[in-house]
Amino acid sequence: MSHPQVLFPQTTFTGPSLLQARRETIQQVTVKAQLKKLRETGQYECFNLKWQPIYDDKSRWPSPPPVYWDSDVAKWIEGACYMLTEQYDVEIDAAVRELVQMICDAQQEDGYIDVYFTVIEPGKRWTNLRDQHELYNAGHLMEAALAHSNYYKNDLLIEVIHKYIKHIRQVFGPGKEQKHGYPGHPEIELALLRFHSVTGNQDAYDLAQYFIEERGNPTGQDGMPYYEWEREQRGDSPWKRPDCYPMHPGLWYSQAHLPILQQKTIEGHAVRALYLLTGVANLVSLDELGIRAFTGKQQYLEAIRTLWNNMADKKMYLTGGIGAMMQWEGFGIDYFLPQGSDEGGCYNETCASIGVMMLAERLLHVELNSKYADVMELCLYNAGNAFAYVNQLASSEKDKNIRAAWFDTSCCPPNVSRLFGSLGGYLWDYGGHGQDVFVNVHLYTTAKVSFQVDEYAIVFEQKSNWPWEGNIMFQLEAPPSANTTVRLRIPTWANGKFTLTPTLKPATIKHGYLALPPSYIRNNKAFSIQIHGFEPRYISPHPYTNQHTLALARGPLIYCVEDVDNPWEQDHFRNVGITVGSPVSEQKCMIDDMDEHYIGLRATGWVRKVNHRSHTEPGQAPGFTVAAEATKEAKELTFIPYYLRANRGGKGHMRVGLLNVD
Amino acid sequence: MSHPQVLFPQTTFTGPSLLQARRETIQQVTVKAQLKKLRETGQYECFNLKWQPIYDDKSRWPSPPPVYWDSDVAKWIEGACYMLTEQYDVEIDAAVRELVQMICDAQQEDGYIDVYFTVIEPGKRWTNLRDQHELYNAGHLMEAALAHSNYYKNDLLIEVIHKYIKHIRQVFGPGKEQKHGYPGHPEIELALLRFHSVTGNQDAYDLAQYFIEERGNPTGQDGMPYYEWEREQRGDSPWKRPDCYPMHPGLWYSQAHLPILQQKTIEGHAVRALYLLTGVANLVSLDELGIRAFTGKQQYLEAIRTLWNNMADKKMYLTGGIGAMMQWEGFGIDYFLPQGSDEGGCYNETCASIGVMMLAERLLHVELNSKYADVMELCLYNAGNAFAYVNQLASSEKDKNIRAAWFDTSCCPPNVSRLFGSLGGYLWDYGGHGQDVFVNVHLYTTAKVSFQVDEYAIVFEQKSNWPWEGNIMFQLEAPPSANTTVRLRIPTWANGKFTLTPTLKPATIKHGYLALPPSYIRNNKAFSIQIHGFEPRYISPHPYTNQHTLALARGPLIYCVEDVDNPWEQDHFRNVGITVGSPVSEQKCMIDDMDEHYIGLRATGWVRKVNHRSHTEPGQAPGFTVAAEATKEAKELTFIPYYLRANRGGKGHMRVGLLNVD
Incomplete structure (x- = not known):
C-alpha cells in the first residue's frame, strides 16, 4: 500500500504555490522552533530515563503531560526526517541522531519503551489503556522509525520497533494469558499497518487486526468491556473519571462503546475516531490492493462508509472542521454545529481535520470518489491547515480570534509538520x-x-x-x-x-x-x-443545524470576515448578515510582512438591529413581539480566506457564517 | 411575611376557571394517586425505620432513591393538608395522621430525623452535604409541619421540628466546633424562614441566614470550599463525581461556586438555584416588611435582580421553562435555548418553573413590578403546569411528545399538588x-x-x-x-x-x-x-438564541402544533414554518373525555423542502450551494395551548417554535 509518508519523496514541488509556501515556512521555521521547544520543556532529554522535576507534578489526572512526551519526540523525528529529505540541516540531523540513539538505549530488555511507565510509574505498565498512552506512543515511535529509515537508509530504529512489537504481541491478544485490550487513543493500528507494509512484520499486521476487531467487545475480558475490567483491577470507582468523560462510564470517548461494525454514528474524541478509521481503511485497502486478504473487508468498508457519511453530512463544519464539543474534543449529536464557544461549541482541533485527510487518502485507494478528495482538500486549505489548535467559526469575547503561538501547543504543530512534510x-x-x-x-x-x-x-x-x-x-x-x-x-x-x-x-x-x-x-x-466554479459562491450549512447562516466560498477556500478589514464591528459579527445573490467582487490583496498574496472578497451585507424588542427593561418575560418589518443597516463587508485569519492584528473578531435572515 | 402557603385559606375559588378545574383534578385524583404510589414503593413505611429490601440497591450513586424519601412523604403531607383544608377525605386524613405519628416516633434522641442516615448508613450523618439530602429533607419536613399545624391546629409536628432545628443549629454554624456547611440542594432556607415567620423560632432565622451567607465561601472550612473539604474527609478523589457534574469539581451544580453576592449569571441545577433565591428573597422581604432587619438586604436584593434578569433575558424559554441542559437539570450558557434534545437540550423541569413562581411571588412583596408576575403567570399556565417531568418545546423520535403517567416520577407531581393546593x-x-x-x-x-x-x-x-x-x-x-x-x-x-x-x-x-x-x-x-391583547400574536425568542423561530401566543398562553391536529406531519415539524403577520383564526374547541374547553388557533404556514441541496450522494463535503429561491409548500396549521399537549394520542410530534425563514 502506497502510504503518502512513504511515497512523498517521489513528488517534488516544482514551482511556487500556496502549498509550497506553507511547506517552506514549516521547513525553515517550524521544525527548528519545535526542536527549541522540545529542549525547553525537557522532552528532548526524556528518553535518557532520568528523573525530571516536572515528573512530580501529578495535578493533571489521569494523564500528566509526560505521558505523551514519547509521542511528541517521535512526531518531531518523523517531521524532521521528511524535512531533511528535502533540505539538509546540520542541527536537525544531529538532533535526530541523538534522539534516536537515546530511544534505542531506552528500550528495556523485554523490548518495552515508554518513558512514563519506566521512570515515573514503573509498576503500572499496561494497567490503564483507557486513559494512558503507551500504545499511542508506540505507534508514533513506529512512524518515526519508518521516516528515519526512509531518510537515513538504516534500520537503527526499525530494529528497536521489531523488538517492541514482539513484546506487545506477547502482552495483547486472544490467548488466555494475554490482555484482551486495545489502545485508548488509537494510532498504533495505522502505524502497525504501515510498518507491516514496509517491513513485512507479521506480528504488526496481526496486532493491528486484533486491536481493530477486539475493540468495543462488550464481554472481552472476564465478561466485561476491557476498560471496565481494567478499571476494576485498579480498584477505581466507575464514577472516578477524567473531565473529558461527561458521564460514566464514557466508553464512547475512546471508541469503545460498540464494536466498530456496530457503530452507526461517529462519536467521542474526534482524533481518536479518525485515527482508528484510518487504520481500518488501511486494513481494508491492503486487501483491496491484493497485498493481504482480510475476510472482514466488505463489512468494515461498509462501517467506514456509514461513519464517514454521518460525519460529512451531519457532524462537519463548512471549513472541514470536526468536533463541536470542547469538553471531549469530539463529536456532538447530529447537526449540532454551533459556530463558537459562546453558542455552545466548535472545537475543531486541527489534528482532527488532519485525521480526516488521512482517512480520505486511504479511502481513495479503495474507492475512487471525489467526495473523499473534496473533503481532504477542504480540510487541507481550511480547518486542517492553521497554526491554531482549535478552529472555531466565530469568535467571542471569551474566545477571541487569535493565532496561538504555535509552539505553545504540543499536538497540532508537529502534526502539521508531518502532514506538510509528506504532502507530496x-x-x-x-x-x-x-x-x-x-x-x-x-x-x-x-x-x-x-x-x-x-x-x-x-x-x-x-x-x-x-x-x-x-x-x-x-x-x-x-x-x-x-x-x-x-x-x-x-x-x-x-x-x-x-x-x-x-x-x-x-x-x-x-x-x-x-x-x-x-x-x-x-x-x-x-x-x-x-x-470552473471559481466565482465566489454562497454556501450554507445543512438546514437542520439551525444556523440560518450564509458563508462565502471560492474554489476550495472558505472565507470569513475579520474586524481588521471591517473595523466598525464591535460584537464579533453576531448581528451581521448577507443576502443570497448579492454581487461579490474580488480583489487582489497582500499581507506585506508575510509576503502573502490572496484574493479578498467584498459584498454588501447588513447589520441587524436587535433593539426592536418590545421589552422595556431587563428581566421581563421572554418572547419578542415580532413585527413584520425589521431594521437593517446596509454595510460593505470585506472577506478574507479563513486560513489567513488572525494574522493582521485587530480586536479578535471573526465569523464565517453570517446571518441570512434578520 | 405573608407566604402563599399560609395565606391560601383566605382565598376561595368561587366559580369555574381553568385554574379551579386543575385544582379539582389535583384534589380529587392526584393526592390519592400519590398516596397509592407512596404505599407501593415502600415510602409510606419508611419512617418506621425498618429495613426494606430496596435499601440494598446501591446502583444509583451517590443518591439512591431512599435518600429523598423523607421529602417525598413530607411533600405529600403538605399537599394533602392543603387539600383537606378545602375538602375533607377520611382516607387522606387517616394517612396524614399515621405518617405524622411515624415521623414523630422516628426522631432520634438528639433531634435528628432522616431515614437514610438512620437506617441505611447510620455512621455517615452530615458527611456529604454536597450530594446527599438531609437538609433538603429537613426543609420539606418543616413545610409539612407548617401545613399540618395549619389544618390540624396542633403542634405535633411543629414540636418535632423545633427539636430538629435545635440539633441542626448545633451542628452548623461559624463556631470552631461547628461545620461550616450548607445544603447541596437548597430548600431548607426558605422553609426555615417560613417556620420562623409562623413560630418565631430564632434558630430557624439564624440558620437560614447562615446557610445563605456562608454559601460559596472559597475558604469556609480549613481554608477550602466546604464541599471540597468534606470530600477530602471522605477520602474521595476529586474526579469521583456524580454524572450531573460534567467536570470536576462542579461546585456550580450546587450553587457553591461563588458566594451569592458575587454571582453574575445563574448557573447549575435549576431547582436548586431557584429554591435558594426564593430563600434569599424571603430574607430580604422580612426586612422590607419591617419584620426583621437584615443588614445585607440591599446587596442581596441586587444579587437576586442580577440573577433574575440573567435568567429571564438569556436562559428562559418562551414557555417559562428553564434548564436547557438535561445532564445537570439546569442552566446552560447565555442564549443557549435549543427546543429539544435532538437539537442539544431543553430539559425544563416542571419543578424548576414552580421554583420561578415561588421566587417571583416573594419578589412581588419586595418590589411590585409586573415583570415578576408576568413570568409567574407564564410558568403557571405553561412550563410549570404540566404533569410532565420535562417540558421540551419540540419532540423528536428519541423524545416523543408523551405525557408521562404523573405518578411515575417522584418530584414534580407533589410539587404541582403543593402549588395548586396553595394557589390562592x-x-x-x-x-x-x-x-x-x-x-x-x-x-x-x-x-x-x-x-x-x-x-x-x-x-x-x-x-x-x-x-x-x-x-x-x-x-x-x-x-x-x-x-x-x-x-x-x-x-x-x-x-x-x-x-x-x-x-x-x-x-x-x-x-x-x-x-x-x-x-x-x-x-x-x-x-x-x-x-387587551387577547388577539393571537407572533412571538420569537431572542435573536441571539439562533433559533429563528416564531411561536403563537394568546394572552398568557403559548401554543404548539401537534400531529394529532396536523396528521400529515412525519418529522416533528422540523421543516414547518409560519410567516409573521399571516392571519390567525380562533376556534372554540373541546377535548371530550376530559371536558376540557380551549381556544384553538389556525394559520396558514408552510413546509420547507430540504431536498434542494446540491449534494447528489451521502458523504460529500458539507455546504449547500444556496439558491435565492427556496421551495415551500403552503399548509394549514392547527395550534393548541402548550399545556394541553400530549392529551389526545397521535404519533408524539409537537413543536412550539416554528421556522420563520426557510
Whole structure:
C-alpha cells in the first residue's frame, strides 16, 4: 500500500504555490522552533530515563503531560526526517541522531519503551489503556522509525520497533494469558499497518487486526468491556473519571462503546475516531490492493462508509472542521454545529481535520470518489491547515480570534509538520501493472511525480495557480508503449463544469473524476484543464443545524470576515448578515510582512438591529413581539480566506457564517 | 411575611376557571394517586425505620432513591393538608395522621430525623452535604409541619421540628466546633424562614441566614470550599463525581461556586438555584416588611435582580421553562435555548418553573413590578403546569411528545399538588395598616379573598374567564372608612392597553400595575377592567438564541402544533414554518373525555423542502450551494395551548417554535 509518508519523496514541488509556501515556512521555521521547544520543556532529554522535576507534578489526572512526551519526540523525528529529505540541516540531523540513539538505549530488555511507565510509574505498565498512552506512543515511535529509515537508509530504529512489537504481541491478544485490550487513543493500528507494509512484520499486521476487531467487545475480558475490567483491577470507582468523560462510564470517548461494525454514528474524541478509521481503511485497502486478504473487508468498508457519511453530512463544519464539543474534543449529536464557544461549541482541533485527510487518502485507494478528495482538500486549505489548535467559526469575547503561538501547543504543530512534510504523497495516487499505468490526481498545485511501473519510468507534472485559479497544465513523460490513464478530480463545487484542452469526446465524469483514456494521453503528452466554479459562491450549512447562516466560498477556500478589514464591528459579527445573490467582487490583496498574496472578497451585507424588542427593561418575560418589518443597516463587508485569519492584528473578531435572515 | 402557603385559606375559588378545574383534578385524583404510589414503593413505611429490601440497591450513586424519601412523604403531607383544608377525605386524613405519628416516633434522641442516615448508613450523618439530602429533607419536613399545624391546629409536628432545628443549629454554624456547611440542594432556607415567620423560632432565622451567607465561601472550612473539604474527609478523589457534574469539581451544580453576592449569571441545577433565591428573597422581604432587619438586604436584593434578569433575558424559554441542559437539570450558557434534545437540550423541569413562581411571588412583596408576575403567570399556565417531568418545546423520535403517567416520577407531581393546593396565596398580595388597605392583584381568575387589616374586615372578589378572555369584574366589601388602594397587573403583552369601567383619569401604570386610588374605590365598590391583547400574536425568542423561530401566543398562553391536529406531519415539524403577520383564526374547541374547553388557533404556514441541496450522494463535503429561491409548500396549521399537549394520542410530534425563514 502506497502510504503518502512513504511515497512523498517521489513528488517534488516544482514551482511556487500556496502549498509550497506553507511547506517552506514549516521547513525553515517550524521544525527548528519545535526542536527549541522540545529542549525547553525537557522532552528532548526524556528518553535518557532520568528523573525530571516536572515528573512530580501529578495535578493533571489521569494523564500528566509526560505521558505523551514519547509521542511528541517521535512526531518531531518523523517531521524532521521528511524535512531533511528535502533540505539538509546540520542541527536537525544531529538532533535526530541523538534522539534516536537515546530511544534505542531506552528500550528495556523485554523490548518495552515508554518513558512514563519506566521512570515515573514503573509498576503500572499496561494497567490503564483507557486513559494512558503507551500504545499511542508506540505507534508514533513506529512512524518515526519508518521516516528515519526512509531518510537515513538504516534500520537503527526499525530494529528497536521489531523488538517492541514482539513484546506487545506477547502482552495483547486472544490467548488466555494475554490482555484482551486495545489502545485508548488509537494510532498504533495505522502505524502497525504501515510498518507491516514496509517491513513485512507479521506480528504488526496481526496486532493491528486484533486491536481493530477486539475493540468495543462488550464481554472481552472476564465478561466485561476491557476498560471496565481494567478499571476494576485498579480498584477505581466507575464514577472516578477524567473531565473529558461527561458521564460514566464514557466508553464512547475512546471508541469503545460498540464494536466498530456496530457503530452507526461517529462519536467521542474526534482524533481518536479518525485515527482508528484510518487504520481500518488501511486494513481494508491492503486487501483491496491484493497485498493481504482480510475476510472482514466488505463489512468494515461498509462501517467506514456509514461513519464517514454521518460525519460529512451531519457532524462537519463548512471549513472541514470536526468536533463541536470542547469538553471531549469530539463529536456532538447530529447537526449540532454551533459556530463558537459562546453558542455552545466548535472545537475543531486541527489534528482532527488532519485525521480526516488521512482517512480520505486511504479511502481513495479503495474507492475512487471525489467526495473523499473534496473533503481532504477542504480540510487541507481550511480547518486542517492553521497554526491554531482549535478552529472555531466565530469568535467571542471569551474566545477571541487569535493565532496561538504555535509552539505553545504540543499536538497540532508537529502534526502539521508531518502532514506538510509528506504532502507530496497526498496529491495523487499512481501505479499500474505491466503496460497499464494510472495517475489519479486528487489535489492540484505545481508539482512533479516520478515513479516506476515495472520497467516503465513515468514522470507526470502539473502546473497551476491553485487554489486561486482553476487552470492546470499537465505534462506526461512515459515510454510510447505505456497505456496511461489519467483521472482528474472535478470538485463538487465545480458542478461538473470544466474545459479540457485538447478536448475529449465523450468526456464522462465517474464518481467525480474525469478519466482521460490511454488513447487521449498517447496523443496529448501535454494537456490542460480549466476547472470552473471559481466565482465566489454562497454556501450554507445543512438546514437542520439551525444556523440560518450564509458563508462565502471560492474554489476550495472558505472565507470569513475579520474586524481588521471591517473595523466598525464591535460584537464579533453576531448581528451581521448577507443576502443570497448579492454581487461579490474580488480583489487582489497582500499581507506585506508575510509576503502573502490572496484574493479578498467584498459584498454588501447588513447589520441587524436587535433593539426592536418590545421589552422595556431587563428581566421581563421572554418572547419578542415580532413585527413584520425589521431594521437593517446596509454595510460593505470585506472577506478574507479563513486560513489567513488572525494574522493582521485587530480586536479578535471573526465569523464565517453570517446571518441570512434578520 | 405573608407566604402563599399560609395565606391560601383566605382565598376561595368561587366559580369555574381553568385554574379551579386543575385544582379539582389535583384534589380529587392526584393526592390519592400519590398516596397509592407512596404505599407501593415502600415510602409510606419508611419512617418506621425498618429495613426494606430496596435499601440494598446501591446502583444509583451517590443518591439512591431512599435518600429523598423523607421529602417525598413530607411533600405529600403538605399537599394533602392543603387539600383537606378545602375538602375533607377520611382516607387522606387517616394517612396524614399515621405518617405524622411515624415521623414523630422516628426522631432520634438528639433531634435528628432522616431515614437514610438512620437506617441505611447510620455512621455517615452530615458527611456529604454536597450530594446527599438531609437538609433538603429537613426543609420539606418543616413545610409539612407548617401545613399540618395549619389544618390540624396542633403542634405535633411543629414540636418535632423545633427539636430538629435545635440539633441542626448545633451542628452548623461559624463556631470552631461547628461545620461550616450548607445544603447541596437548597430548600431548607426558605422553609426555615417560613417556620420562623409562623413560630418565631430564632434558630430557624439564624440558620437560614447562615446557610445563605456562608454559601460559596472559597475558604469556609480549613481554608477550602466546604464541599471540597468534606470530600477530602471522605477520602474521595476529586474526579469521583456524580454524572450531573460534567467536570470536576462542579461546585456550580450546587450553587457553591461563588458566594451569592458575587454571582453574575445563574448557573447549575435549576431547582436548586431557584429554591435558594426564593430563600434569599424571603430574607430580604422580612426586612422590607419591617419584620426583621437584615443588614445585607440591599446587596442581596441586587444579587437576586442580577440573577433574575440573567435568567429571564438569556436562559428562559418562551414557555417559562428553564434548564436547557438535561445532564445537570439546569442552566446552560447565555442564549443557549435549543427546543429539544435532538437539537442539544431543553430539559425544563416542571419543578424548576414552580421554583420561578415561588421566587417571583416573594419578589412581588419586595418590589411590585409586573415583570415578576408576568413570568409567574407564564410558568403557571405553561412550563410549570404540566404533569410532565420535562417540558421540551419540540419532540423528536428519541423524545416523543408523551405525557408521562404523573405518578411515575417522584418530584414534580407533589410539587404541582403543593402549588395548586396553595394557589390562592399566589393570586394577590394584600394588607395594610390602620385605615390604609391595599390589594395587589397578580393573577386573574374567579376567586374571593377575605382578610382583616387591624379592625377592618375586607372581602375582595374577582370574576373572569381568564386566560381566555380579558374582562375581569371586581367587587370590594370594606368598611366605608377604609382607604383601599387596588393595583391591577397590566401584562406586558397587553402593551399597556386596557379599558377600566368606570373610567379613571389620569390612569397611570407604574411598573406594570394600574393603581386605583382610595377615591376611585370608595365610589366604585364594583368595577371591571378589560385587558387587551387577547388577539393571537407572533412571538420569537431572542435573536441571539439562533433559533429563528416564531411561536403563537394568546394572552398568557403559548401554543404548539401537534400531529394529532396536523396528521400529515412525519418529522416533528422540523421543516414547518409560519410567516409573521399571516392571519390567525380562533376556534372554540373541546377535548371530550376530559371536558376540557380551549381556544384553538389556525394559520396558514408552510413546509420547507430540504431536498434542494446540491449534494447528489451521502458523504460529500458539507455546504449547500444556496439558491435565492427556496421551495415551500403552503399548509394549514392547527395550534393548541402548550399545556394541553400530549392529551389526545397521535404519533408524539409537537413543536412550539416554528421556522420563520426557510
